[in-house]
Amino acid sequence: MSDDLPTENVPTQDELDLLRYESRIKRPLQMKIPELERDERLRHVIFGGQFTVDLLEELADTADKIRILSKLRSGQDFLINLLSHKRAMLYFTQPSTRTFLSFMAACQILGMTCNEVRDPTTSSETKGETRFDSIRMFSSYFDLIIMRSKLPSLAECCAYLMNDLQDSGNRSVPIVNAGSGADEHPTQALLDVYTLQRSFQFADANGASVLDRFDELRNSYPDLTKGLAHKVYGFCGDIGRGRTVRSLASLLAKYQDVTLVFISPDHPTLTLRDDLRNRLSEQGVRIHEVTSFEERVNGVPAIELLDALYMTRIQKEHNIPADDEHFAQMDLSQYKLTRQLVARMKSYAPILHPFPRDQHFGEIPPEIDNDPRAMYFRQARNGMWIRAAMLASIFRVDHHIARYFYDEYKDWNNADEGNVPTSQH
Ligand code: NCD
Numbered sequence: 001m002s003d004d005l006p007t008e009n010v011p012t013q014d015e016l017d018l019l020r021y022e023s024r025i026k027r028p029l030q031m032k033i034p035e036l037e038r039d040e041r042l043r044h045v046i047f048g049g050q051f052t053v054d055l056l057e058e059l060a061d062t063a064d065k066i067r068i069l070s071k072l073r074s075g076q077d078f079l080i081n082l083l084s085h086k087r088a089m090l091y092f093t094q095p096s097t098r099t100f101l102s103f104m105a106a107c108q109i110l111g112m113t114c115n116e117v118r119d120p121t122t123s124s125e126t127k128g129e130t131r132f133d134s135i136r137m138f139s140s141y142f143d144l145i146i147m148r149s150k151l152p153s154l155a156e157c158c159a160y161l162m163n164d165l166q167d168s169g170n171r172s173v174p175i176v177n178a179g180s181g182a183d184e185h186p187t188q189a190l191l192d193v194y195t196l197q198r199s200f201q202f203a204d205a206n207g208a209s210v211l212d213r214f215d216e217l218r219n220s221y222p223d224l225t226k227g228l229a230h231k232v233y234g235f236c237g238d239i240g241r242g243r244t245v246r247s248l249a250s251l252l253a254k255y256q257d258v259t260l261v262f263i264s265p266d267h268p269t270l271t272l273r274d275d276l277r278n279r280l281s282e283q284g285v286r287i288h289e290v291t292s293f294e295e296r297v298n299g300v301p302a303i304e305l306l307d308a309l310y311m312t313r314i315q316k317e318h319n320i321p322a323d324d325e326h327f328a329q330m331d332l333s334q335y336k337l338t339r340q341l342v343a344r345m346k347s348y349a350p351i352l353h354p355f356p357r358d359q360h361f362g363e364i365p366p367e368i369d370n371d372p373r374a375m376y377f378r379q380a381r382n383g384m385w386i387r388a389a390m391l392a393s394i395f396r397v398d399h400h401i402a403r404y405f406y407d408e409y410k411d412w413n414n415a416d417e418g419n420v421p422t423s424q425h
Pocket of ligand 1: 098099179185188243244313315354355356
């Protein structure tokens with residue numbers, strides 16, 4: 001069965017199953033969040049808006065510890081035993097490279113066994129099995145389901161299915177949304193935030209004194225502060241259909257004094273959607289929507305104002321025929337980064353992209369890859385560490401990691417990647 005819902009007049013069981021959850025889906029996010037937690041900790045990960053700033057800090061801290069421990073064989077051996085009794089199902093019915101592989105690597109770091117269904121034509125869905133039966137079956141064999149689907153609410157519905165199973169005394173496992181239609185991609189937002197958290201520590205690349213680079217930057221940017229608050233974030237490209245943009249914007253909205261600048265072609269498919277605009281405004285975020293890097297925001301060309309830039313590709317696989325026609329007539333060249341534009345950005349401003357970048361469109365040409373602000377490859381690797389931290393949090397082994405880390409490194413002050421001893425690779 002494909003991810004497209006059938007269009008016959010008689011609803012399929014899959015459609016009826018989705019309808020069953022409709023009233024729960026329509027509720028405001030704040031009502032849903034408690035249902036996605038257990039004992040005030042993460043249970044299901046469905047929306048970016050589930051993470052609080054405190055939780056984001058905790059996860060980043062665990063991810064830092066995991067990456068440092070992973071430098072030593074002894075640390076790897078410790079980590080790999082933490083969840084060696086758990087199994088994960090990766091149910092990805094939409095294409096994926098980084099999310100799939102980094103989740104798999106994250107599971108492997110903690111010793112979890114993984115299995116996968118990527119092509120539903122190889123599963124019993126071709127025999128007429130509903131997705132909900134498939135998910136329930138996965139929950140019989142595995143301890144966690146990580147899923148990506150073209151259907152915006154499927155992961156959310158599966159979380160409710162698991163909660164209902166638990167309430168009726170049945171087996172139930174956590175659901176992690178690894179991308180739901182054009183709606184949300186919460187774990188991508190986690191790794192984006194983790195990359196920003198690391199960038200905005202302003203530590204020297206070699207791990208030397210943290211103060212030096214920050215003090216130096218403050219000579220040129222006296223108002224600069226560490227951390228994600230008090231910053232201007234730019235998003236460029238397909239704002240309307242970019243699920244990573246939606247999830248990241250929801251997370252950034254939680255930080256104090258944040259301005260979001262959306263740079264997209266003036267076309268209803270590609271601009272900020274009303275629901276997100278309303279949600280962000282309610283959270284007190286300042287929003288600017290412009291059509292080019294040159295358009296002025298507070299009197300300054302947007303490109304010069306940004307503290308970080310999040311590039312995206314045009315998601316042409318979602319085009320309807322009218323979009324193809326309209327986009328062919330539009331000048332989209334302004335939504336590509338050039339060396340000249342990068343030269344005008346703030347000297348510390350990280351450039352992010354969830355990837356894949358589109359080689360045909362060329363929103364980030366490879367000539368920018370060596371710029372110290374280009375974060376996209378590091379960002380992808382960060383995904384592995386922060387996803388491992390999230391799994392550690394879901395299965396409540398994060399405190400074991402913290403304890404082991406402090407025991408191992410109590411003799412080192414300010415342990416970081418620069419000064420931790422590495423006896424291996
Ligand atoms: C993104 C996605 O799938 O939403 N990719 C990813 O997970 N890193 C972005 C995209 O496909 O453009």
